[in-house]
Amino acid sequence: MPISTSLTRRELLKAIGLTAGATAMYHAMTALGHAQESPFPGPPVLSPAKPGARVLILGAGLAGLLAAYELRKSGYEVEILEYQNRPGGRNWTLRNGDVYTELGGATQKIAFAEGNYFNPGPWRIPHHHRAVLHYCKALGVPLEAFNQFNHNAYLHSTEAFGGKPQRLREVWSDMQGNLTELLAKAVNENQMDLPMGADERDQLLQALQGWGLLDADYRYRSSLHTAVRRGYDQMPGGGRVGPPTPGPLLDLHDLLHPTVWQRLNSQLVYNAQPTMFQPVGGMDQISRGFMRALPDLPVRYNARVTRIDQTERQVSVTYEDTQDGKATQVSADWCICTLPLTVLGQMPVQASQAMLSAIRAVPYSSYTKVALEFRRRFWEEDDAIYGGTSVTNQEIELISYPSDRFMSDGPAVLLSAYTTGVKGSLNLTRMTPEERIEAALSQGEKIHPQYRKEYLSGASVAWHRVPWMLGCRARWTEDKRQMHYKTLATLDGRIALAGDHVSYMPGWMEGALLSSLDAITQLHQRAQEA
């Protein structure tokens, strides 16, 4: 069903609900199908700004750049203050020659082959992140498919299968087959009360047989029938070869271990379902696209914001030049502040008490990523894995294979750790960059024995040690949402907050863009009234 109808489904349902009651509305919902509502209605159409209206934007990440882009179109004068010496924020790509110094002083100089890169921040775009896709197209940022779920990648658990990695297709197929067989057994032996009649019971059994690839006796067996889904031992061939043969099934005991289904589940979520995208050449192509579209945008780099004041007529922001330590105050009519709450919470801000509480209420997650460059694409050449993700219960959590330049020769980079668990992440954060690489190597070689032999160099970003972030993403809880979210998302005097932390999808670029769109909408509305 198309998403774009003249009357939105939501509006139509509301109208039906108001006039004909809930039952009619439910029937209408069923009749209309359940097209999802996208929270991105298209780019904002702002009326012309008041002449000379000035907006100061704090932070040149995606939320800040989008605000500059849309506000300028409507005629605002905008200026950005940015702590770093580059735009993009977490929309960030490390390449050969880049230098990065983390809190604590450790400095890494990236030594990857030409064309190779590492996205320490966002690294993929779900197909339902309509705002990101819209702006990539508008800005001329070429996208390519990003493959997250690959049935041929590995699932590894130190607690199952004797610690030997298994292909995801075998784990998934055998899980589905075994559980379906158990249910068919219960149904066939009349061991359960079913919420259905005899006709439907037969249909259920037929469905179980099909869904689980069960045999005539409702058993999930090693056979050419199940091999069609889980893969073969001896593959089908040509010429004078024997018939293909199935491999042995995995053990139910192993499949039921929590580390197995938890890691498999992590790959089956809506946010990881195909088709995902990535910008060709690195995620920072998006911020570069914005910068191309804002050719003479005044951005003050190396500007560390130290306080934010406002009166009824204007906003004043004080910043310190990180090169010479000089403090400067700039003023504007309005301010869009995209600084992370970790940073914003540590400076004086003139805002409502509710806003100040909200800013200090939300802690940040501490994720860590490690990227390793290898001499050749052994995962493709030896293991037939093209893109996608192997998962493990070790601290590295996953290995993500490149979705670009398949089958090419020469070095390639693997995302070799994406550690989101608290314990693992803290552990990796306190390590030196060299120790992180060693951890990624020693855990990764349990999945790919080729690791040591083919290793060239590596890089890591532990987000708690990133000077301008002090964390990776806002960690909202249900309670904190209730208490603080609305405040954080609402224009406070002349200051609007924006960024992925002001969204229901922290850590995603889509959240940053959607929150920014709402912030400029509020700001513009108030500015026109003023």
Place this chain on the structure above:
Amino acid sequence: MPISTSLTRRELLKAIGLTAGATAMYHAMTALGHAQESPFPGPPVLSPAKPGARVLILGAGLAGLLAAYELRKSGYEVEILEYQNRPGGRNWTLRNGDVYTELGGATQKIAFAEGNYFNPGPWRIPHHHRAVLHYCKALGVPLEAFNQFNHNAYLHSTEAFGGKPQRLREVWSDMQGNLTELLAKAVNENQMDLPMGADERDQLLQALQGWGLLDADYRYRSSLHTAVRRGYDQMPGGGRVGPPTPGPLLDLHDLLHPTVWQRLNSQLVYNAQPTMFQPVGGMDQISRGFMRALPDLPVRYNARVTRIDQTERQVSVTYEDTQDGKATQVSADWCICTLPLTVLGQMPVQASQAMLSAIRAVPYSSYTKVALEFRRRFWEEDDAIYGGTSVTNQEIELISYPSDRFMSDGPAVLLSAYTTGVKGSLNLTRMTPEERIEAALSQGEKIHPQYRKEYLSGASVAWHRVPWMLGCRARWTEDKRQMHYKTLATLDGRIALAGDHVSYMPGWMEGALLSSLDAITQLHQRAQEA
């Protein structure tokens, strides 16, 4: 586990089996992991051919072209006879301006926009088709990812959901959730004998809860918990929006309908699992790649083979020029015959009685494909479907969305029918090309109401009406394999058959290549002995 080890796993297991018996072998299998054996050991390394040895190749499809490529490398003189006026056979792409006349006389002139194309034959390359991938790389044929399974595409059944298309992710997630809930119910209420102890019973319940996204009461419910897999009604947003909301679940009654799980299953097979590939620009780039690598290859086009004779010393093939009707006989030392059995079975062939029986034993499937070009990518713009496949129980069976040039403007082509069912395929085969387009439109618009409005032009290929094929692919049965396969795959005097019909994967290019490799291996061995 890497496939390439110095001693192959199979050899190692055999050695263990011989020395230590079956149990030891089984344990070794478990310890080694179950890496699949690829039937492609790499390109053949042939010793130099005898000077002047000549091979006549019948058919310039992939099997014929590969034979020419490898035999030439070893020093054979090769010549190809080809019925059509172009190389490639079913490795075939139709583009703007191409003209195709089917049996019965109907002629189609393709009128697609520049860059658009339709592959009537093979259209995707599984990652485990190692021979195809190897030769694409060797021949410099650029590949890109082909997306077959897309959770956001539709499942449509005239027998379920009131005929309204549903997103595959919702169907799949709700199927998994509902069946898991049923099993959890049986386990929880102690309604079944489990093949496990109490400890494992708890682990099973925990796994069911995780695998099915069941709630604390082991129920699969509409909730934000299940929305993480199946998608939302109101998507997560940013700024002043409410929290995301889940949509209503699909009805178990509908999910159990055979048309539902059958069509879903069809997308979950090993041959369709990511990452698949396609050549950039159309499947015929592979045959073009072979032709580039064989610059002065003598190919006699428009040559209809009418008989094949052999003596102990040579092979003689008679062909008729399809332009002037003139018959010619050519001779060579050896012959590789890749003609489809449908064609080969209708001419005099001098071969063993067993071979002649085998040639006539195997019928061919009659598949039909329809491609429609539309004004714009409404499936992307309106439905957020980027590549992948929608499925239906109608005769068109599926709609496949392009995996290239995502988000581009201008017309694009959908594979709008791929009919493999006997009834549907015969039905479409007896239609005129115009009627096939109308069938694809009227069935397709049940899934995409935009169809009529955006339609530009179409093309179809019904394989039973293809003059040089008379069918799509060999339809082997277990019995026929037993009786005839080995004969067909074995050099008969001086003639070796090759093609996907001489493989365990009819219809796949990999089968054609593997069979051809075995044919030239046999031929070379015999030629060296002779």
